[in-house]
Amino acid sequence: MTTPVCTSASNAATPATQTLSFASYTSYPSFASYVKARRPVLLRTARSLTANPSDAEDLLQTALTKTYVAWERIEDHRALDGYVRRALLNTRTSQWRKRKVDEFVCDELPEPEGTPVGDPAEHQVLHDAMWRAIMKLPARQRAMVVLRYYEDLSEVQTAEVLGVSVGTVKSAVSRALGKLREDPELVLAR
Numbered sequence: 001m002t003t004p005v006c007t008s009a010s011n012a013a014t015p016a017t018q019t020l021s022f023a024s025y026t027s028y029p030s031f032a033s034y035v036k037a038r039r040p041v042l043l044r045t046a047r048s049l050t051a052n053p054s055d056a057e058d059l060l061q062t063a064l065t066k067t068y069v070a071w072e073r074i075e076d077h078r079a080l081d082g083y084v085r086r087a088l089l090n091t092r093t094s095q096w097r098k099r100k101v102d103e104f105v106c107d108e109l110p111e112p113e114g115t116p117v118g119d120p121a122e123h124q125v126l127h128d129a130m131w132r133a134i135m136k137l138p139a140r141q142r143a144m145v146v147l148r149y150y151e152d153l154s155e156v157q158t159a160e161v162l163g164v165s166v167g168t169v170k171s172a173v174s175r176a177l178g179k180l181r182e183d184p185e186l187v188l189a190r
Helices: 029-049 053-069 077-098 120-135 139-150 155-162 166-182 184-189
Strands: none
Touching: 029 053, 029 077, 053 077, 120 139, 120 166, 120 184, 139 155, 139 166, 155 166, 166 184
């Protein structure tokens, strides 16, 4: 249930059934103008905090409601955007903490039936073909490929180990990968 904070800028009289906290905006004429002027910017901020545009609108509505309630206590109206952003963030954090998590304790972990497992023989054939293709590379390129992809070193670390520049590592690895892509044994394995 969301209560509109600002439905229009008119100062029409409120119905008698409406509560005092959301009376007409005559008590806060600058609030309506603030919302009218800053709503698109604040909505973008709310959208960055949520994945769903509808949730972002609800989040902004809630934050504006909190701002409306605290309007008299806000001393520096030049810092309103910061106040509303903090209200957005605090509201989103509260929503996140209150979310329902559907996790249940059970005796056994559910395993999917018939999980397809690759054939180990095919995996070994591909592994052997890859090593044969790597062994065809020149020694320097082979060393760089092994350090980068098998030893998982960064380009900078590989350059330090081999005593070459980072640019040399980048170009040599690029050429080596090009040769591996063209290797007929690996092309057939794809």
